[in-house]
Amino acid sequence: MNCKLCSALFQEFLENSLSEELIVEVQEHIRTCSKCRVSFRTYTVTVTLSRKVDPPCSVSPETLDRLRKVIRENFPKSHGAVV
Numbered sequence: 181m182n183c184k185l186c187s188a189l190f191q192e193f194l195e196n197s198l199s200e201e202l203i204v205e206v207q208e209h210i211r212t213c214s215k216c217r218v219s220f221r222t223y224t225v226t227v228t229l230s231r232k233v234d235p236p237c238s239v240s241p242e243t244l245d246r247l248r249k250v251i252r253e254n255f256p257k258s259h260g261a262v263v
């Protein structure tokens with residue numbers, strides 16, 4: 181396991197789509213490599229955050245626009261930056 185391969189497997193690791201063997205290898209590499217430990221943490225946080233802010237697919241663009249408008253009108257300080 182090297183850094184390049186390890187970081188390439190982050191996504192699949194989080195999606196639990198790796199084989200048992202690769203999971204062990206990724207975990208082992210993250211444990212021993214501080215560089216990958218940091219980037220894995222960053223990656224996890226990014227994925228978690230983007231999942232949180234991603235609108236559910238059932239929301240149409242029109243609804244989102246209306247939502248943004250309502251937020252802008254009610255929370256003028258945010259300038260709509262929250263969505």
Ligand SMILES: [Zn+2]
Pocket residue numbers: 182183184186209213214215216
């Ligand atoms: Zn590494």
